[in-house]
Amino acid sequence: MPFKKEQHSKESCNTHLNAVKDALYVLNGKWKLPLILALQNGPLRFNEIQKSLGEITPKILSKELKDLELNEFLNRKVFSTTPVTVTYELTAYSASLERVIDELRIWGTQHRERLVNHRKTDYRMQEVAT
Amino acid sequence: MPFKKEQHSKESCNTHLNAVKDALYVLNGKWKLPLILALQNGPLRFNEIQKSLGEITPKILSKELKDLELNEFLNRKVFSTTPVTVTYELTAYSASLERVIDELRIWGTQHRERLVNHRKTDYRMQEVAT
DNA sequence: GATACCGCTATCCTTTTGGAAAGTAGTATC
């Protein structure tokens, strides 16, 4: 079967492209993945997430949490304590992202190593050049 | 060894997060992945890419191609024909993205199926409700 | 009644991203 490469019909390409776009669509923006990773150690409250992420403003955090809830990556739970307690926790569905996130992490790691090596090489070349 | 979950130190989380961010950084924007997928069938010329992608303007295409070239995902080759011919082709390094793209595609596909099923369910529930 | 805490929302503003339209450089043909 030497013809694996020939499966690139225009339709299948578009299907593939749309699937990739769908995936990136729900992970887009500056905060989606940081949020998901932050919640992987267990549920957190609104203010705890804010502290954990550092510089996110409440407006943005609120919007991102709503987006993630709509995509069923997390659940919002309200407890009638005083003052009220609201927690956000990852759903079982969010675990389906594991392989995607793993591959992004693996690729990102080796890409960064590659960049560092290039910089070293550039530096050596400069030394030689001067 | 039942403590796999306990490996979530703050430092390792940040390392993971940064790696994921690095990966998404080079794939960001509306056109990076469409471009890479378009070139997977072989090199294309500037105008061919434009036609293939449909609605991209020359300014954006030029910028995106430069970004991808900087990241060493593709090579720009100039042929001294008349008029000049310029082709863009994927590098060997771009193949390192294969697993990332595969996982995005797989996840995107099942996510879309899931959304379609939800819509069907919602429709049935509306029918029952009226 | 003033103050404090939580979980937000509202308003306004800046930055980033993407795009429309026109123009340019080099070469060749009529």
Next chain:
DNA sequence: GATACTACTTTCCAAAAGGATAGCGGTATC
């Protein structure tokens, strides 16, 4: 010398994303 072709670049503009700052509603404590 006008026109055409490829591969862009330039200028100007609109939309989207992100952020700073202030405020609100509910509850409790002093």
